Amino acid sequence: MLKFENVSKVYDDGFKAVDSISFEIPKGELLVLIGPSGSGKSTTMKMINRMVPHTSGTILIDGKDTNSYVASDLRRSIGYVIQQIGLFPHYTIEKNISIVPQLNGWSEEKTKARVLELMELVGLDPAIFATRYPKELSGGQQQRVGIARALASDPDVILMDEPFSALDPLTREQLQGELISLHKKLNKTIIFVTHDMDEALKMGDRIAIMKDGKLLQLDTPEKLLHEPAHGFVEEFIGKHRIIQNPELMPVIDIMSESIITSFPQSSPEKAISLIRQRKITDLIIVDEDKTLLGIVSAYDVIKNLTTIKTIEEVMAPVEHYLQDTTSAKDAIIMMDETPFGMIPIVNDKKKVVGLVTRGSLLSAMSSQWTETEDTHE
Amino acid sequence: MNNLSIWQQLTQQLQMRWGEVLEATSVHIQLVFFSMLIAIALGVSLGILVTRVPKLSTLVLGGAGVMQTIPSLALLGFMIPLFGIGVKTAIAALFLYSLLPIIRNTYTGIKDVDPATREAAKGMGMTSAQILFKVELPLAIPVIMAGIRTAAVINVGNATLAAFIGAGGLGDFIFLGITRGIDGLILLGAIPAALLAIVLELFFSGVERWTTPKGLKAE
Numbered sequence: 001m002l003k004f005e006n007v008s009k010v011y012d013d014g015f016k017a018v019d020s021i022s023f024e025i026p027k028g029e030l031l032v033l034i035g036p037s038g039s040g041k042s043t044t045m046k047m048i049n050r051m052v053p054h055t056s057g058t059i060l061i062d063g064k065d066t067n068s069y070v071a072s073d074l075r076r077s078i079g080y081v082i083q084q085i086g087l088f089p090h091y092t093i094e095k096n097i098s099i100v101p102q103l104n105g106w107s108e109e110k111t112k113a114r115v116l117e118l119m120e121l122v123g124l125d126p127a128i129f130a131t132r133y134p135k136e137l138s139g140g141q142q143q144r145v146g147i148a149r150a151l152a153s154d155p156d157v158i159l160m161d162e163p164f165s166a167l168d169p170l171t172r173e174q175l176q177g178e179l180i181s182l183h184k185k186l187n188k189t190i191i192f193v194t195h196d197m198d199e200a201l202k203m204g205d206r207i208a209i210m211k212d213g214k215l216l217q218l219d220t221p222e223k224l225l226h227e228p229a230h231g232f233v234e235e236f237i238g239k240h241r242i243i244q245n246p247e248l249m250p251v252i253d254i255m256s257e258s259i260i261t262s263f264p265q266s267s268p269e270k271a272i273s274l275i276r277q278r279k280i281t282d283l284i285i286v287d288e289d290k291t292l293l294g295i296v297s298a299y300d301v302i303k304n305l306t307t308i309k310t311i312e313e314v315m316a317p318v319e320h321y322l323q324d325t326t327s328a329k330d331a332i333i334m335m336d337e338t339p340f341g342m343i344p345i346v347n348d349k350k351k352v353v354g355l356v357t358r359g360s361l362l363s364a365m366s367s368q369w370t371e372t373e374d375t376h377e
Numbered sequence: 378m379n380n381l382s383i384w385q386q387l388t389q390q391l392q393m394r395w396g397e398v399l400e401a402t403s404v405h406i407q408l409v410f411f412s413m414l415i416a417i418a419l420g421v422s423l424g425i426l427v428t429r430v431p432k433l434s435t436l437v438l439g440g441a442g443v444m445q446t447i448p449s450l451a452l453l454g455f456m457i458p459l460f461g462i463g464v465k466t467a468i469a470a471l472f473l474y475s476l477l478p479i480i481r482n483t484y485t486g487i488k489d490v491d492p493a494t495r496e497a498a499k500g501m502g503m504t505s506a507q508i509l510f511k512v513e514l515p516l517a518i519p520v521i522m523a524g525i526r527t528a529a530v531i532n533v534g535n536a537t538l539a540a541f542i543g544a545g546g547l548g549d550f551i552f553l554g555i556t557r558g559i560d561g562l563i564l565l566g567a568i569p570a571a572l573l574a575i576v577l578e579l580f581f582s583g584v585e586r587w588t589t590p591k592g593l594k595a596e
Contacts, residue, residue, distance in 0.1 A: 051500055076502030086497030090515050090590030100501050133592035149501070159500075 001027040001189050002048065002157060007057035009043050009213075017043045019213035020057065025206075027156070028187040030180075031218075032204035034194055036236070040213040045159050045193045049078045061157065076103055079150030079158035079188075083165050085142045087134040093119070093145050094130040100153045118148040123178065140171035147179070151186070160192045164199070176202055197237055201225075201248065209233050222248060249328035254364035255345045255354030261286045264293055264312035268301050271311045275301070282340045285315050290351045292344055294318055321346055324353055328364070331356045386561025390550075394565065398550070402569050405546035408464065408536045409573075412471035413529055420476050420528075421521060424483020425509065438484065441477035449474060449535045453542050467536070467544035474535055475528035482524025486517030519589045526581035533574040537566065547573075 002025040009018040018040040025031050033041040046052040047059060050071050059066045066074055087096050094115050101111040119126045122144040134142055143163060150158050163179075164172040180203060183190055194200055200207050201221045208218040209232075217229040225248050228234035261284045262271055271283055275298045283296045294315035304314055320338035322330055324347050334343055335358060345354040381389065391398065423441075427434040447455070453470045460466040490513050498508045514521075540548030550566030553559075 049500060051496070072502045072504050074502070075500055080497070080500035082493060082496060082500065084491075084493030084496075086491070086493035086495075088494060088498070088512060088592075089491075090592045092592070099498075099503075103502055103507070135592065146497075 001025055001029075001062060002191075003058075003060040003063075004044075005058040005060070007044075007047060007054050007059055009040070009047060009052060010055045016213050018047070018054070021210075021213075021215040022057075023208065023215060023218050025189055025191070027189055029205045030183050030190040030192060030203060032192045032194060032200040032207045033210060034197065034200045034207060034236075035210035037195065038212075039210040041193050041195075041208075041210045042161055043213075044210065045161060045191050048157070048159055048191060049075045049080060051075075051080075076100055076153065077155055077157075079152075079155045081143075081146050081150045081158065081160040081163045083162040085134075085139075085146045085166075087142055087145055087149075089134050092131050092133060093124070093137070094126075096134065096145055097148045097152055099149060104153050106153075114152060115148075118151055121151070121182070122148045124148070138171075139167050140175060143167060143175060147182075151188075155188070157189045157191070160190060162193055162195065165194070165196070172199075179203065209236060211236075226250065246328040246332060250324075251322055251326045251328055251331050251345055251356060252324050252354065254328050254331070254360060255356045256360045257354045259284060259344075259352060259355040261290070261352065262296070262311065263287070264315060265310050268305050268308055268311055268314075271296065271301050272298070272305070282342060283311070284318075284342075284344055284352060284355070285311065286352055292318060292321060292346050292350050292352050295340060295344075297340070318344060322356075323348070328361070331361060335361060381561075383560050383564065386559060387564050388561075390559070390561045390565050394550075398547075398565060398569060401545060401547050401549055401566070402573070404464075404544075405533070405536055405548075405570065405573065408467055408471060408539055408544060408546055409529065409532050409577075412468045412536075413475060413525070413532060415468070415472045416475035416479055416528060416532075417525055419472075420479030420524075421483050423476075424480045424521070425487065425514075427480070427484050428487045428513075429505075434484065438477075438481060441480050444473050445477045449538055450541065453538060457542060462543045464539075464544045466542055467539035467546075471532055471535055471539070475532050478524040478528040478531075479521070480524075482527075483517065483521050486520030486524075487513045489520065490516045515590055516593070519585055519593070522581060522585035522588055526578060526585065529577045529581060530574050533570060533577060537570055 004021055004023050006020045006022055007018060008016065008020050010016050021044065033044055035041045043052050047054040048061075048066070050066060088099070091099075094112075097115045097118055098111050101114060106114070115130070116126050119129065124141060124144055129137070129141070134145070137145065146163070150160075164175050167175065176199060192203055194203075204221055206218060206220050207224055209216045209224070209230075211232055217224060217233050219227075219229075224233065224237060228237060260274065260278050260280060262274060264285050264287070275281070275283060281298050283298070285293045285296055287293055295318050296311045296315050300314040300316075301311060308314060320334050320340070321344040322334060324345050331343055335356070342355055342357040344352050345356060347353050423437050427437050444452070449470070452473065453466065456466040456470045460469055494512060494516070495508065498512045503511065536546055537548035537551055539546050540552050547566040547570045551563050554562030554564075554566065
């Protein structure tokens with residue numbers, strides 16, 4: 001869909017804003033460009049619609065060199081949303097959204113219908129807002145118009161340059177959520193520039209981290225967090241971030257590896273003593289290869305102590321267990337469903353590698369939360 | 378005759394010369410109108426030009442500024458070798474005098490358009506001409522009109538000096554009054570000139586309000 005081949009931007013004074021970067025974005029992806037100021041992230045984005053012309057390399061959209069277009073034609077085919085919003089103050093909201101369709105020579109009826117559709121899409125009632133002027137709207141409402149305006153002629157690619165940075169945190173959160181669902185619904189390719197790592201992790205299908213004009217790593221949020229390719233990436237992401245978002249915290253980081261297991265052939269007496277000794281309520285049953293077989297609750301063992309020979313007879317199958325590739329969030333959700341106060345974690349061969357209990361979950365979350373608090377102080 | 382009060386002199390002069398006053402006023406208006414017409418056409422164009430070619434801004438704004446520092450009477454004098462004596466010279470001088478406020482306000486008005494609006498316009502694929510006519514000029518209009526208003530009011534005052542080089546207008550009465558020592562005659566020229574300036578001021582204020590885009594007006 002969108003491809004950078006050794007693209008550089010060198011200014012006349014010799015400053016290399018972007019240094020030979022190459023990457024490819026598949027259709028429908030939301031790619032976040034992030035980095036400290038001066039990293040070249042905005043420049044990289046603006047080279048796509050030639051707001052900043054690149055000095056070497058090739059940028060291709062659907063296999064076509066962007067330099068083969070007339071600049072204004074290229075820009076009309078790409079949505080553009082900026083931090084300062086930049087609505088035309090002398091145009092009504094309706095007229096503001098109509099700009100690109102009109103430049104493209106759409107008929108009046110088609111434009112009007114499209115404007116109404118878009119206003120609904122971004123959550124602005126046309127009956128109230130169509131005839132208003134930008135200054136009568138709040139910042140959040142203005143940026144909704146900004147997004148509607150960028151979508152107006154149904155472009156495949158949309159560029160967003162820190163679109164929510166100037167908004168208050170509450171509105172920002174709301175618009176982030178709405179953009180995510182819009183993106184899912186419309187399947188647009190979005191290039192989103194931000195300096196806010198939380199925003200990047202929340203929005204991005206993939207995240208490109210830039211520094212000093214170089215692309216350091218381009219990966220999914222999960223991969224960036226677990227396998228930072230560069231010391232700077234790790235530092236920039238900030239270790240505490242994983243904690244803030246259980247979705248991104250691998251379950252193996254919070255599970256306890258010292259698990260108490262027993263074999264099915266074990267006698268009930270032996271099992272009881274183990275349960276008492278370790279002060280646990282349930283016992284995980286495995287075979288010699290540590291393959292998960294089932295679970296035995298202390299209650300069932302004590303109740304049937306005299307009638308059973310091996311604990312296999314009271315063993316229940318384990319319906320709630322997790323693969324070691326899942327996240328802490330999955331564990332939290334499953335903890336709510338399981339009748340036992342614990343979740344065995346297994347590898348791809350169904351061998352038990354660890355255990356998440358309510359207690360370990362809580363202590364993992366709380367210790368990491370306090371760590372986060374500390375780093376903020 | 379000199380024993381009469383100013384008011385009596387004025388009414389007497391007006392009775393004697395009211396036909397001439399009307400004619401002089403009409404000449405005066407023509408001087409202002411034509412010099413302003415050229416000044417607006419050239420001033421706005423030059424103002425736009427310097428926003429497109431920033432290198433010229435020092436030259437154009439500086440040049441128009443220098444023009445402004447030349448005393449108006451002297452400027453009229455300088456024009457005589459070029460255009461001779463009469464209306465043409467007066468219009469040329471008045472035009473040069475009106476240029477600066479118009480160029481400067483056009484330039485400032487366009488320069489002061491929010492860069493975000495301009496960037497959005499460009500990013501949406503507007504050409505430079507579309508940005509100028511759909512965004513920059515409509516947003517700069519109130520400032521440009523203010524410049525034209527200032528120029529017009531100054532112009533009415535300066536146009537009285539046109540009488541010195543034989544271009545006529547309300548200045549005729551003023552100079553006649555000075556040479557003959559008739560205060561009433563001076564007023565006969567000065568009052569209509571002042572009224573004209575006030576009328577123009579009100580007129581252009583109205584135009585300024587009327588041309589200000591609705592989205593920019595304070596509620």
